[in-house]
Amino acid sequence: MKNKNISLKPYNSFGLEVFSNNFYRASTETDILKLLNKFSNFDPYILGGGSNILFKNNIDKPIIKIEIKGIEIEKEIDDEIYISVGAGENWSNFVDWCVKKKYGGIENLSLIPGNVGSAPIQNIGAYGVELESVFYSCKAISIKKKKIKIFSKKDCQFSYRNSIFKEKLKNKYIITNVIFKLTKVNHKLNISYKPLKELIEKENISKPTIKNISNFIKKIRQTKLPDPKLIGNCGSFFKNPIVSKKMFKSLILKYSSMPSFNISDNEFKIPAAWLIEKSGFKGVDEGETGTYKKHALVIINHGKATGTEIYNFSQKIKKSVLKKFNILLEEEVNIFE
Ligand SMILES: Cc1cc2nc3c(=O)[nH]c(=O)nc-3n(C[C@H](O)[C@H](O)[C@H](O)COP(=O)(O)OP(=O)(O)OC[C@H]3O[C@@H](n4cnc5c(N)ncnc54)[C@H](O)[C@@H]3O)c2cc1C
Numbered sequence: 001m002k003n004k005n006i007s008l009k010p011y012n013s014f015g016l017e018v019f020s021n022n023f024y025r026a027s028t029e030t031d032i033l034k035l036l037n038k039f040s041n042f043d044p045y046i047l048g049g050g051s052n053i054l055f056k057n058n059i060d061k062p063i064i065k066i067e068i069k070g071i072e073i074e075k076e077i078d079d080e081i082y083i084s085v086g087a088g089e090n091w092s093n094f095v096d097w098c099v100k101k102k103y104g105g106i107e108n109l110s111l112i113p114g115n116v117g118s119a120p121i122q123n124i125g126a127y128g129v130e131l132e133s134v135f136y137s138c139k140a141i142s143i144k145k146k147k148i149k150i151f152s153k154k155d156c157q158f159s160y161r162n163s164i165f166k167e168k169l170k171n172k173y174i175i176t177n178v179i180f181k182l183t184k185v186n187h188k189l190n191i192s193y194k195p196l197k198e199l200i201e202k203e204n205i206s207k208p209t210i211k212n213i214s215n216f217i218k219k220i221r222q223t224k225l226p227d228p229k230l231i232g233n234c235g236s237f238f239k240n241p242i243v244s245k246k247m248f249k250s251l252i253l254k255y256s257s258m259p260s261f262n263i264s265d266n267e268f269k270i271p272a273a274w275l276i277e278k279s280g281f282k283g284v285d286e287g288e289t290g291t292y293k294k295h296a297l298v299i300i301n302h303g304k305a306t307g308t309e310i311y312n313f314s315q316k317i318k319k320s321v322l323k324k325f326n327i328l329l330e331e332e333v334n335i336f337e
Pocket of ligand 1: 013046047049050051052053066087113114115116117118121123124125126174175176225226228233234235236334
């Protein structure tokens with residue numbers, strides 16, 4: 001059912017007060033198909049938990065909020081378990097559910113806000129693990145053809161904070177369900193992230209469990225990132241840029257303390273937070289917006305910012321980084337006009 005004059009403030013983690021006159025909720029695939037069949041040339045925005053969206057203004061386009069629930073075990077083969085999850089389930093709750101059941105593989109992704117159905121869109125990742133390592137398949141409805149399609153891991157074309165759903169198929173499919181492949185025993189723990197390793201050593205844990213890892217990740221996240229319930233934000237506003245070896249060599253000659261990660265023979269990832277900080281934007285306030293004092297990559301809403309104000313500030317940061325380092329930052333956040 002269409003809802004009018006809906007405030008989107010509770011549905012975006014920036015806490016922006018914008019309105020929609022064209023707001024729909026879908027709690028089943030049938031709800032979605034009914035909507036798509038009702039309107040010709042229907043071109044909606046799809047909303048999950050709203051933790052990776054910047055609403056620039058009031059939204060004229062129709063919005064479909066995905067609220068499909070359900071967690072079911074599909075099958076178990078030897079050490080592995082396949083779990084089918086509704087797109088509208090909360091991601092962090094699903095991770096907690098897996099940790100409690102001792103299913104391994106996503107413990108490093110604890111406490112990431114948002115919904116399960118949005119997780120494949122940007123191949124969510126944190127602390128050495130990306131969604132693609134546990135993704136098996138997803139079900140999605142084509143907005144134009146109004147048909148259901150199953151996407152395998154290969155079909156999704158996952159890469160760093162990216163997938164086919166952010167590229168060729170951007171705004172073309174609505175994900176309704178995701179199947180994950182996790183481990184029941186012989187978990188492959190990832191403790192490559194330095195602060196995680198240090199915490200485990202400090203606590204003298206010789207054989208960490210997935211629960212230990214999940215708890216430590218939560219601890220690290222809570223000290224580093226602002227809670228959107230208290231300070232409006234969308235986590236990292238920009239992606240960490242990837243530069244060529246040639247570019248990296250010229251940068252490191254000039255900035256010997258520049259952190260970097262060698263990700264392939266010819267590619268280096270540079271932390272965007274460092275570039276922003278060195279461009280003079282860490283903990284900087286501009287009106288009702290600014291960057292978080294503990295993490296330059298997080299743009300915040302002090303309470304009364306508008307989407308346009310936040311957007312303009314982000315573009316100012318982008319320009320400064322480009323001028324100083326000749327690196328063009330790319331938004332991780334999705335901008336809804
Ligand atoms: C404090 C904080 C910390 C964060 N930390 C991380 C982190 O560590 N790692 C990380 O990767 N991200 C992080 N994020 C970003 C965010 O949590 C993730 O991108 C998350 O997956 C977004 O989920 P969502 O449901 O809120 O998506 P939304 O913001 O609602 O939507 C994001 C995009 O996905 C599309 N979309 C949503 N649902 C569907 C669907 N069912 N079908 C098709 N398209 C859909 C939307 O149209 C939009 O383009 C963080 C955000 C915050 C606020």
